Amino acid sequence: MRNLTFVDVCSGAGGLALGLEQAGFEPRLLLDDDDLAVTTLRTNRPHWNVLRTDLLEFDPAEHPVSHDVDLLAAGLPRVRSSATTRRVDTGIEERLLEATVYLVHAIRPRAVLIENVPELAHSDLHRGFRDFVHAELDHLGYEFSWFVVKAVDFGVPQSRRHGVLVAVGREWSAAFRQPAGPTREPMTVGAALGSSMAARGWPDAARWAAQADRPAPTLVGGSKNRGGADLGPTRAKQKWATMGVNAHTVGDTVPGPDFVWDPALGRDNMVKLTVEQAALLQGFPATWQVSGRKTARYRQVGHATPPPVGKALGQAVAEALESDSAIFAAG
Missing domain, CATH: 3.40.50.150 (Vaccinia Virus protein VP39)
Structure with a gap:
């Protein structure tokens, strides 16, 4: 055939x-x-x-x-x-x-x-x-x-x-x-990103993954006419916050061993997703390489x-x- x-x-x-x-x-x-x-x-x-x-x-x-x-x-x-x-x-x-x-x-x-x-x-x-x-x-x-x-x-x-x-x-x-x-249970953010969150030795990765116990809101790539990358409109950002994620920006790297995760203290103590993690949430394989600087890379992923x-x-x-x-x- x-x-x-x-x-x-x-x-x-x-x-x-x-x-x-x-x-x-x-x-x-x-x-x-x-x-x-x-x-x-x-x-x-x-x-x-x-x-x-x-x-x-x-x-x-x-x-x-x-x-x-x-x-x-x-x-x-x-x-x-x-x-x-x-x-x-x-x-x-x-x-x-x-x-x-x-x-x-x-x-x-x-x-x-x-x-x-x-x-x-x-x-x-x-x-x-x-x-x-x-x-x-x-x-x-x-x-x-x-x-x-x-x-x-x-x-x-x-x-x-x-x-x-x-x-x-x-x-x-x-x-x-x-x-x-x-017919199966939906994949959650925590299940999809738990391993990557622990990649640099962050000890709270498992605790964070347990809180990120649902699918992500829709990722939005945004327009070239806008500023930097973020994870979507206000309502989506609020949903991300319930999972301890600062959705107002995209991170450069996953948390290190000294990062203090305490969402009650505000955005600075929430995790930021990287472009690579956004790609995992879109179902791309981890080996897929996206070209450009961070904002341009995120837009490609979000629009895909x-x-x-x-x-x-x-x-x-x-x-x-x-x-x-x-x-x-x-x-």
């Missing part, structure tokens, strides 16, 4: 691509317009074909390797999740969504996977995009599944939800099933699709494309 192939756009730190690789897919082309993200991808997977380019300027005719693939995947920059979101709205996120859909016309993959905010799958705010997808792709022979998955259901120690579009060619669409997470989510989605698509109906269609 041949390896399934994919093109990944707006690849970032490689979370979605890594998950698809773990699901048995082979990348033909990955692209991103950020120098550091491209360096991250090339550092971890020197054999991947990574192109530094803006999706809005990408011409697939100049890259025929992108044609005739099984899957077009896109973990795109997040669109607004509500009409009251406070940010400068340039519309770039929506244009990237549309560009991905237009790209389907050019490369004609057997399936399309778009991952974004959960509201993309059901909110009236994004009904126009869902209608646009149907208008553009229905006549090309795709059937659509819009749904939401929870990262915690796939072993990610984080309360993160993802809105997903999977469009599959009609000859395979009946075989597609949304991925369902295993957790690889275990990418793997689960990839497996669901692969099962449909490799089903009996796919074999019949190929024959």
Whole structure:
């Protein structure tokens, strides 16, 4: 049986691509317009074909390797999740969504996977995009599944939800099933990071891990227009504080043997998570290297699709494309 192939756009730190690789897919082309993200991808997977380019300027005719693939995947920059979101709205996120859909016309993959905010799958705010997808792709022979998955259901120690579009060619669409997470207790922050917190001999690591007894709030990468890295909005910071974590910044290293952990004394006596620990909370392997300085590295991690989510989605698509109906269609 041949390896399934994919093109990944707006690849970032490689979370979605890594998950698809773990699901048995082979990348033909990955692209991103950020120098550091491209360096991250090339550092971890020197054999991947990574192109530094803006999706809005990408011409697939100049890259025929992108044609005739099984899957077009896109973990795109997040669109607004509500009409009251406070940010400068340039519309770039929506244009990237549309560009991905237009790209389907050019490369004609057997399936399309778009991952974004959960509201993309059901909110009236994004009904126009869902209608646009149907208008553009229905006549090309795709059937659509819009749904939401929870990262915690796939072993990610984080309360993160993802809105997903999977469009599959009609000859395979009946075989597609949304991925369902295993029935097990959620991974907690303490279980995920306890060993790393003890790496420099901090004696309170186990006590801290026992208090960090739940999944993390959703990590937020933030914007390049903001200041330094932190772990999210006010409500998320408050949740982190209940686990004895100072979420107003990202640390340079894990606590040493002399660190006094006493959250009652304020932020200075709370632990700070490192970029490497944030990557573990996203489900990246400890060996995954993220390029750049601390804030830029954290943003890459925070914006990434957790690889275990990418793997689960990839497996669901692969099962449909490799089903009996796919074999019949190929024959």
